[in-house]
Amino acid sequence: MHSHTEENYLKALFNLANEKGEVSVNDLSKILAIKMPTVNSMVKKLAGKKLVHYESYKPLRLTEKGKKEAGLIIRKHRLTEMFLVQKMGFGWEQVHEIAEQIEHIHSPYFFDKMDEMLGYPKIDPHGSPIPDKTGKVDWIRYEKLSDCGAGETVRLGAVIHSTEEFLKFLNSRKLHLGLKIKIKSVESFDGSMVVSYGKNSTETLSLTVSERLLVEKIG
Amino acid sequence: MHSHTEENYLKALFNLANEKGEVSVNDLSKILAIKMPTVNSMVKKLAGKKLVHYESYKPLRLTEKGKKEAGLIIRKHRLTEMFLVQKMGFGWEQVHEIAEQIEHIHSPYFFDKMDEMLGYPKIDPHGSPIPDKTGKVDWIRYEKLSDCGAGETVRLGAVIHSTEEFLKFLNSRKLHLGLKIKIKSVESFDGSMVVSYGKNSTETLSLTVSERLLVEKIG
DNA sequence: AATAATTGTTAGATTTGTCTAACTTTAAAC
């Protein structure tokens, strides 16, 4: 269908659109680590395939077709991550790089089987929603822990900008999805937070960390 | 390391060398469905990387380095096939196409995990040996069923030239690896064989079939 | 409003992997 390269552009366009709204050639260039002229000619090519709406000097937008294709690739990525964690015993910090490659495998059977073995999961190991078989994503509305206040109790639903280093940090603090977290206080000077969770712990989380933790309020 | 394309050439060179002894540009061209001039320039490139011994108009030979690289790709292919069958419930006729793609994934962890989960298997679902982590293959010496005679009892060890159609045929006759087969008679006219195996069956196997079944003689 | 910085585009070169057409060498047939 599409090349490995085209698939990576589509995925990046999709993810950037959901993070920052408008997507520029420059954004794409940075995230893919590919120079702007290359990105420029590639998005024109994708426009030729009706996957992207392209107008000179205007923000880039995926077409409906483009969104669907991107969603299907992201579906494969996230199903793979879930499979690696749930069925192969990898840690959530180890799976992204492998999924980055396996997402390009062409085989409905393979991913359907994963899906079935996993019991048709709705989220991946980092709490991101897994698009359905039509490529549609069912967004979960979380808020950042950093936007919550002292006294509130929340449940950790997802992590964003989850690099290997960040996830290892979360491991070291025993922070995992589903955890109930009580916010004891917020330091107004630097936005750091004192929280408690699990057994007997009292931890301080920097703003850098609390901005990357997505939670839902409970109780 | 090497490109997807280069890996496919190495693998084809390795497999052809073990089937036919000498490998020609023409053989490679046919098996890869790539025209001779393209193959010619590619093997020269591989020679430049010290993966192939190349001399004009002479048969092609993998270097030790080339054999090792090829062995490691075939290791990934066969471990994947075994994983798909043993851990994901695919039939032996369904796994080759998927493995053909997954063999190019770069991730030691991923394949080591498969290996571990499978209990360090020595053969794949078709009875082919899985190369070790240094790329070395421990050849098993089987003979073709077609080379055996009436009265002999053999065990089915491997299948060769195992296309999806052939494997489906074997499924339909309940022929699977490990099966004990008694040769009742051999028709000298067309080489067909009357055999018995499993419960109460008496089957006739054409030469086309018995040539693709590798067996070991048993007591 | 003028200037500077950033972003976007065009043009042209490069690498990889493929092709066709033409030619050469080796092997097979007569």
Next chain:
DNA sequence: GTTTAAAGTTAGACAAATCTAACAATTATT
């Protein structure tokens, strides 16, 4: 031993995906 067929090679073209250098448009700063 010629002649014919098959296999191998060389030369040149091409599409995909990348780059650099130069130029243009937009946005931000003063």
